[in-house]
Amino acid sequence: MSTVVKKASSIKTVNPFNNETVKEFDVMSNEQVDQIIGRADQAFKSWKKTSFEKRAQVLHKVASILRTKKEELGKLATLEMGKLLKESIYEVELCANIFDYYADNGAKFLADHPLDTAHGKAFLAYEPIGVLLSVQPWNFPFYQITRSAAPNIMAGNTMVLKHASNVPQCAQIMEDIFLEAGAPKGVYTNLFIPGRDVERLVADPRIAAVSLTGSEPAGASIASAAGSKVKKSTLELGGSDPFIIMEDADLDDAAKTTVYGRMWNAGQVCVSPKRVILPESKKAEFLDKVKAIFGTLKVGDPLEADTDVAPLSSEKAAEDVAAQVAKAAEQGANVVIGGHRIDRAGAFLEPTLITDITPKMDAYFEEIFGPVYMLHTYKNVDEAIEIANATEFGLGGSVFGKDTDKAVEIARQIDTGMVYINHVTGIAPELPFGGTKNSGYGREQSPAGIYEFVNAKLIRVTDSKALY
Ligand code: NAP
Numbered sequence: 001m002s003t004v005v006k007k008a009s010s011i012k013t014v015n016p017f018n019n020e021t022v023k024e025f026d027v028m029s030n031e032q033v034d035q036i037i038g039r040a041d042q043a044f045k046s047w048k049k050t051s052f053e054k055r056a057q058v059l060h061k062v063a064s065i066l067r068t069k070k071e072e073l074g075k076l077a078t079l080e081m082g083k084l085l086k087e088s089i090y091e092v093e094l095c096a097n098i099f100d101y102y103a104d105n106g107a108k109f110l111a112d113h114p115l116d117t118a119h120g121k122a123f124l125a126y127e128p129i130g131v132l133l134s135v136q137p138w139n140f141p142f143y144q145i146t147r148s149a150a151p152n153i154m155a156g157n158t159m160v161l162k163h164a165s166n167v168p169q170c171a172q173i174m175e176d177i178f179l180e181a182g183a184p185k186g187v188y189t190n191l192f193i194p195g196r197d198v199e200r201l202v203a204d205p206r207i208a209a210v211s212l213t214g215s216e217p218a219g220a221s222i223a224s225a226a227g228s229k230v231k232k233s234t235l236e237l238g239g240s241d242p243f244i245i246m247e248d249a250d251l252d253d254a255a256k257t258t259v260y261g262r263m264w265n266a267g268q269v270c271v272s273p274k275r276v277i278l279p280e281s282k283k284a285e286f287l288d289k290v291k292a293i294f295g296t297l298k299v300g301d302p303l304e305a306d307t308d309v310a311p312l313s314s315e316k317a318a319e320d321v322a323a324q325v326a327k328a329a330e331q332g333a334n335v336v337i338g339g340h341r342i343d344r345a346g347a348f349l350e351p352t353l354i355t356d357i358t359p360k361m362d363a364y365f366e367e368i369f370g371p372v373y374m375l376h377t378y379k380n381v382d383e384a385i386e387i388a389n390a391t392e393f394g395l396g397g398s399v400f401g402k403d404t405d406k407a408v409e410i411a412r413q414i415d416t417g418m419v420y421i422n423h424v425t426g427i428a429p430e431l432p433f434g435g436t437k438n439s440g441y442g443r444e445q446s447p448a449g450i451y452e453f454v455n456a457k458l459i460r461v462t463d464s465k466a467l468y
Contacts, residue, residue: 011165011192016082016311016347017302025168026391028192033201035294036189041206043186048128048156052107055154061104061181063096066142070096073142073173076301080167081138081313082347082366084302088233094427097145101429102450106154109447110454120462126454128156129232130208133201135222137214138164138313139268145174147433148211149188151450153178157208157391158187162198164214166314198224207451209233213270216438234442234452236434238367239395241387241425243273244410246401251282254400255289259373261424263297263351266310267371268317270439271396271418271425274368277384281376283355289337290353290373294337297351309371311347318347321370325352328363336372365391385413394437396425417443 012024028036046054066073074088083091113124132152136144141163149159163171171190178188193201196217202210202225210224213236226233243261245254261273278286302310312318318341325339338350352372357363364373378384388397396418399407404421411419417435418425427433427445434443442452 005155006044008023010194011168013080013169014166014314016081016313016315016317018345018444019315019347021078023169025172025192027194029457033191033193033197036160036186036191037204037206038203039186041186043184044130044156044158047153047158047184047187050156052110052154053090055156056103056106058156058181058183058187059099059106059150061432062183063099063103063155065177065180066092066096066099069177070338073170076169076173076396077141077167078310081141082302082311083268084307084310086305087265087310091140091143094429098143098146098151098429098445102150102154105447106151106450109450110148110155111455115458117460120460122460123456126155127450127457128152129453129455130157131157131206132157132453133198133207133210134159135160135162135195135198135210135212135214135218136164139265139270141167141170142174143427144213144275145171147444147449148213151173151444152453153183153188155450155454156413157453158454160189160191160201160207162191162193162195162201163231165194168192171232177313182342183379198222202226202231203229207231211442211452219440228368232453234434234444235440236442236444237438237440238369238393239270239272239416239435240274240367240391240393241396241398241416242275242277242382242414243400243424244277244388244414245279245282245286246399246403246407246410247279247282249401251286251289252337254278255286255293257400257424259293259297260308263309263371264372264424266312266349267321268313268369271427273398273424274372275376275377275387277387277390280379283375283377287355287375290375291337294351294353294373297457299342299348299351309351312349312370312414313347313349317370321349321368321372324363324366324368324370325354325372328354328357328361331361331363333356333363359390367391367393376397381410385410389413389415392438393435395435395439396420398422398424 015024070092077088082415110126175190209232219235299309338352342348432443432446
């Protein structure tokens with residue numbers, strides 16, 4: 001039964017399993033937002049002077065609270081955006097690992113870096129730059145905020161978060177967790193504002209920089225707002241990852257890896273294997289295997305342990321993906337399985353398998369953010385690489401086969417920020433995440449993630465006579 005707690009606004013929890021509104025939040029007034037940014041700015045003045053030890057203590061505590069509350073938080077993510085509970089709980093554990101990673105390694109990454117120079121001594125001092133605005137999407141409601149918060153709070157920046165409007169409770173609880181972990185007020189704060197208000201915030205002189213994960217239009221708008229004020233931005237945008245299956249690949253393994261990889265989070269993953277690229281000679285055999293796995297997929301309640309495919313994040317998301325599939329069919333693609341909404345309450349779409357996609361169709365180039373498996377075939381490796389690189393995106397990708405030296409050679413020719421051999425594009429705290437082309441710029445996670453929003457300041461010490 002739905003319980004409306006506050007008056008209608010655009011920020012609300014709608015459970016995609018049944019499309020019932022669970023809770024609504026008021027959008028913050030400009031005055032409230034102004035106060036929050038002011039507090040974050042004040043907090044920066046002292047947070048930047050705290051020791052790495054103190055910051056690490058807070059981050060470790062955040063990690064420990066996340067682990068203790070993983071069931072509760074997992075249920076919240078599932079309630080708000082529909083993903084399988086087991087995936088939500090895994091996500092919370094991953095976040096705890098990312099917080100621990102930066103708590104354990106941040107001081108080492110940001111230690112003064114000596115430089116070779118002809119005279120005297122020189123080094124880089126990594127200094128925090130101020131209040132960061134972090135704009136994040138709903139598809140991994142805890143992970144997306146973690147990978148921007150953990151390195152930056154460790155580096156001494158403070159952060160205001162504008163999360164996606166459909167995951168307000170996940171957004172708010174993260175602020176609560178920071179406070180419970182001992183972070184001073186203002187170090188990490190949630191903002192309840194709609195996406196259209198973000199540009200105004202980017203212009204605020206107290207905001208030092210902005211980081212956005214989301215769609216290309218949102219990224220372009222934020223990057224241009226930041227550029228016009230000479231502020232740094234990082235963008236993690238969409239992707240349409242190729243997954244190249246080599247001639248020598250085990251087809252059973254390849255079928256399992258690609259189907260489960262594609263159905264993960266109901267296909268709403270920026271680095272999902274969205275375009276599987278297979279030797280033409282293997283098509284019939286491989287399709288039989290893929291179809292057999294599709295036949296076993298259980299679509300349903302994301303809270304149930306044996307569900308394989310969850311609803312999409314919202315009614316609109318399900319409608320949009322169904323429309324993309326319908327358009328592909330209209331343009332001549334072969335929808336082998338699925339393609340339709342499921343006749344039940346909730347944002348459900350049938351797991352879908354499409355073949356025979358040509359460059360004349362939109363589906364050949366665009367990102368489909370749902371449980372849609374697209375199979376392409378190739379005659380030789382050059383053609384496989386050409387198909388892999390045929391989109392404007394450049395996020396992740398995979399090469400799957402036994403000859404891993406050959407796979408690495410192919411990986412080098414794929415125009416993306418990440419290529420995994422024998423695995424779908426994955427996530428680990430110590431490995432960088434990010435793309436090229438229209439998938440954005442900048443990196444999160446790994447040592448690279450902590451250098452995005454610090455001032456690498458040169459300090460050079462010489463004898464004054466060196467100038468003459
Ligand atoms: P979206 O519409 O761009 O939303 C993402 C965030 O940006 C939300 O907080 C949204 O707020 C805000 N936003 C929307 N329009 C904005 C604007 N004009 N100016 C400033 N902020 C704005 O993205 P989505 O469709 O929900 O998310 C899916 C996309 O994100 C996919 O393309 C996916 O591939 C990509 N993604 C990329 C990565 C990566 O790491 N590269 C990871 C996850 C997802 P509201 O909710 O209030 O509109």
